[in-house]
Amino acid sequence: MATITVFINNHPYTCDAGNSVAGAIAQAHQQLVTTRQSVHGMPRTAVCGMGICFECRVTINSNAHQLACQTPVATGMQITYEETGYA
């Protein structure tokens, strides 16, 4: 499958072109990782995988609160989220 390069918290990462942003982040870490802190500071990440739960929100190309699970990766895309030190 074709691959493309995106930037996850400023690190270049090469992933399959058909991935979602959520899939790419998980691929980069070899597992689902915390991509959001809840309003009381708890670690969260994608749950429903289909645009319902809004737990997978990340910042994409400077736009906050984009759904990682519903957004396909694109060449050069800047994906950022707060790194909490959590796995």
Add this chain to the structure above:
Amino acid sequence: MHSYDVIIIGAGPAGMHAAQALASRGQQVALIDDNPAAGGQIWRGVNNHATQSARAALHSPLITTYYQTRVIATLAAQQLLVETPNDAHLLHYRHLVIASGARELLLPVAGWTLPGVTGIGGLQALVKAGMPITGKRVVIAGTGPLIWPVAAFLRTHGAHIVAIAEQQSLPRLVRFGLHLARYPGKLWQAMSYATQLIGVPFWHDSHVIAISGTTHSTGVRIQRGEHQFQLACDYVALGHHLVPNLDIAQSLGCATTPTAITTTDLLATTIPHVYAIGEARGIGGLDCAIAEGHLVAAVICQDASASAQWHQRVQTERRIATAIAATFTPPHLPPLAADTIVCRCEDVSHGQLQHAPDWRTAKLQQRCGMGPCQGRICGAATQHLYGWGPDAVRPPLRPARVATLALLHAISPTAE
């Protein structure tokens, strides 16, 4: 404004087949879906003969596809406000087909907010979208016919399925199996999943009590009859069958029940020019969705013989659906601890909610349901836990950019 003979909301199997069948009868069709591609939940990332031909059929000059597109508002005079990744549009329809599908019912349990806890369909969707699963230990728990195909899928992709915990009792599951045996196709499918899952522990009468971990799920505690087990795992996939997406229909004023959009045998809702097909009409499965896609096209184009033929098919499929619904009834939840989060967007706990008199008070005083999911997750949970009724549906049906809503200044409130 763009105008279409038929707008179809939802590009799952139901919507895809409706689009193709309408276009083949000369109708100008718009097909809208918030996913990046057609396929819906079940055909997401699947490449086989059925999906390839259904996708190919969408390449028609008569079909305009709007992917990554959300319906934000249903408006007077048969108009919709939709949002694309970079833009917003007002669309006009003569007929509207709601094929908005279903979502998983996710219910709270201690630890369910930990990263690594997903929906059952959710885990499958994430894996299809690139999440690595090879060698990961997965526990699948909850209820519903989704469990088996997903477990089989995950195993084929290299996951180690630690156990499947189904809440229903054995007699109930056996009755369902016997019912399926009347439909050779379904039985064959069930057998194929069973073969793929040979060796995987399957427990009935079982449910999750708590998920452990600090920053990621590392284990799950399961009650099986009288006994409790602690299992180590990387992922916990939870799901309690499906709930149809009713908000678009409700926003249009269509009558609904808690489990379906109300329709006639020929798929008409209670609002003129509006039809419902697939899971939104009640959970019915793939073959039912496909048959209803064909039926709605025949009905809209007043093709009497095709209508009669597809109507027959739909009736058969709906009988299976009834058996599914009777089997996978919503579960009883283990009692929740006061600190278990119920509203994930706003971190509102069971302890903050259990004494609230109603949804509105919980919302106003505790912010329950006020976050971006707007009660799509916690609304079902509080209905289940406390019997609270849902909110009235109103625009925006999904979170929308301010600029999208600002576009409404230009609509004509009445008609053409």
Add this chain to the structure above:
Amino acid sequence: MSQSHVIIIGGGIVGCACAQRLAATGWRVTLIERDTIGSGATAAGMGQIVALDDSPAEFALTADSQRRWHALGQANPLVHEYTPCGTIWVASDDEELAMAAAKVPNYHAAGLHAELLDAAALYRHEPNLRPGLPGGLRIAGDAVVYPSRSADWLWQQTGGTLIHAAVTAIHAGGVTLADGRHLHADAVVLATGSRTRDLVPALPIRPKKGHLVITDRYPGFIHHQVAEMGYVKNAHLADVDSVAFNVQPRATGQILIGSCRQYDIHTPEVDPVMLGQMLQRCLEFMPALATLSSLRVWTGYRAATPDGQPLIGPHPHQPGLWLATGHEGLGITTSLGTADLLAALMNHTTPAINPTPYLPSRFFPAP
């Protein structure tokens, strides 16, 4: 002497504030609310605590209330989500900037902070405003609260009795409930906001509908309540529908976006055209709002009176009936001042400000 008993109809912010003051001054309080505490307009309002100098009466009540909120908010910031963010009134041209300059001495005379901002200062405070604006007026003492929770907190201070029911009639010495029960009291306070005429049809109160939009969390997007100077002009404009740019930073980091006014509309549905016009207006002043994600839209009714001032005091023809209603678009702010006025009048003590401009008798011809 046995404790006097007051029935308060309506558990919005005004009813709850009155309950708290009356309980604190010795009354036994019963509150009757048809829905839930802090619903009604209170659940819909922006929750801006604002001192407005458009008329002496409005200024006296809002300035007094602004100080009371400050004391309450400082003592319990979390309960009230009290954020002392201040207001910036944005001038869209030099004429409005001159209007702003003329206001500064008024605020200073009342002992309130007010500061004229030139363009550079305006953009230093709020860089997301569109370029080319001449300046504005900053009122640092203004604040933001979460009204529904404040209402509930005020009610919790009373130790009174809450009855969940609708009042269908007020009679001498008490009220009748929808289930036919009669309740008796020494005094009845009517605090039913935009629904006041259900119970006393002769009162000159009309609903003015408004829409609001709340976004997801964008901490630091704006720092003040930011509104156009024209807001006040538009808001008090005679009977025509109007929109104005008015955005608010919530304690959660969310942005609350308003505002619009429509007269005599009684249906709660979102009016798409009005909503679109309101947001279009806001985008003209703050284009960066365009990409923010809006979560929810709702509507509410302000209880408008002909002269824009609330009705606070005795009903001139119904002994024992007291009014605390008609607070238009300022009732969150003025609830605390209202409660002090009403309690003073009922207790025959001296209120903090002159009650005359708010007395209901102004709308009743002398017999």
